[in-house]
Amino acid sequence: METVFDRYLTSGAIIENRGVLRSSYTPDRLLHRSKETNQLAAVLSTAIRGESPSNVLIYGQTGTGKTAVCKFIGKEIDKMNRRAAAKSAKGSKDPVTKAFQGNPVSYVYINCKIVNTTYGVLANIGNRFIKDWSEDVIPFTGWPTEKVYSSIKEKIDEQDGIILIFLDEIDQLCYNSGDDALYFLTGMSTTLKDDKVSIIGISNDLRFNEFLDPKVKSRLGEERITFAPYKANQLADILRQRAKLALVGDAWDEGVIQLCAALAAEENGDARKALDLLRISSELAERAGATTLVEEHVREAQVQIEKDVISQVIGDLPTQQKIVLLAITMEQVAGREKLITGEVYETYNIIARKLNMNVLTPRSISGMISELDMLGICMAKVISKGRYGRTKEIELAVHPNLVQKVLVQDPIFEELLAKGGLGLLRGWRQSRLL
DNA sequence: CATCCACAGGAACTTGGGGGCA
């Protein structure tokens, strides 16, 4: 019996192995990143030899392979550990293995965009490292941070071997909770009996550590590795490597690869973007029933990605921020081109009351407008209107229909938008005057 | 040229919901 899922579940005419096209997939061989991989391996190998490990800061824009290289290194460490374990029984004379046996290496990878508090980072390290603790000894909240710190320090002290802590998007950690966490972690290696903790910070913001405590800053930045953006031809190599693994042999050609690479190269050589283009265009092509991927699909994919990203961001906004966005959108639909903070607040106030939501203070709304600006959903420029004060000039940066389309899916806005759409504002204004 | 508007945006504090520990 045929179901609606069949055509999507059976191996497609174009895609054979979808996972390979995701940017989170780590291939066996990283193309065009051997220099960086070797640099990192060289720094970390001093730790493996038992010398005191350096901390490393890795810089590079999004999609330059920072995370991929770190995950690759992680895989290699796993390999080494397995090799050392296998050979230990026979009393190996292999010098590499010998070095490794003396200093087994373990590592944690933490994404600081997700775990962005001092407590969270420390608890994560504790829960993943401590061998003789059963899982999740440290609760996700409850303990004093100091206690988390001292107990993991104590356990690490007892344990043999080197510990590598990969902190991806380390800048997010600093924005959110200052340098407390890094202070703890960089301090850990100095207060332990032996040096055996190394922090590998990954950031796409070159200036994130400017305001850190100088001591933390210098300890953290002992070694620096910078990742340059990929060139178009390098991106093409990467795409070709993945396409061979992921796509049906004769369903794609060089032109498609070149186009994906060229479009991504325009966006600061972002490999993630390149892979997304290839993956989405293959999916679009398959869904359209095509048997070969052509350049037209790639162009469609580009439009699609753009829209998806924005929809995703808007959909994930907290309710109050959605109300602010709706206020800006409705004003704009009602014909106002440039709003100021006060006007947005007034409209926000009306909508929030219509929805029976709490009405927040102007200070909070001001902050939310700035956030919408940072997310690229609206543009908010601080201007001075002289006698008439200093404020932000606010303008929507996305299409109002897109906002409506996304917000209508939220049950909170469903009724309101289904009834009157974005044009309700004038009616409300008039009824308020009467 | 000082004034003063309408906020910007930092910082400390509060609230409410998660939890631990004795």
Added chain:
DNA sequence: TGCCCCCAAGTTCCTGTGGATG
């Protein structure tokens, strides 16, 4: 049960400010 902690979201209080206006 009471007192301790963590954390995010929001509030309160605050000082700062570009430039049209009188």
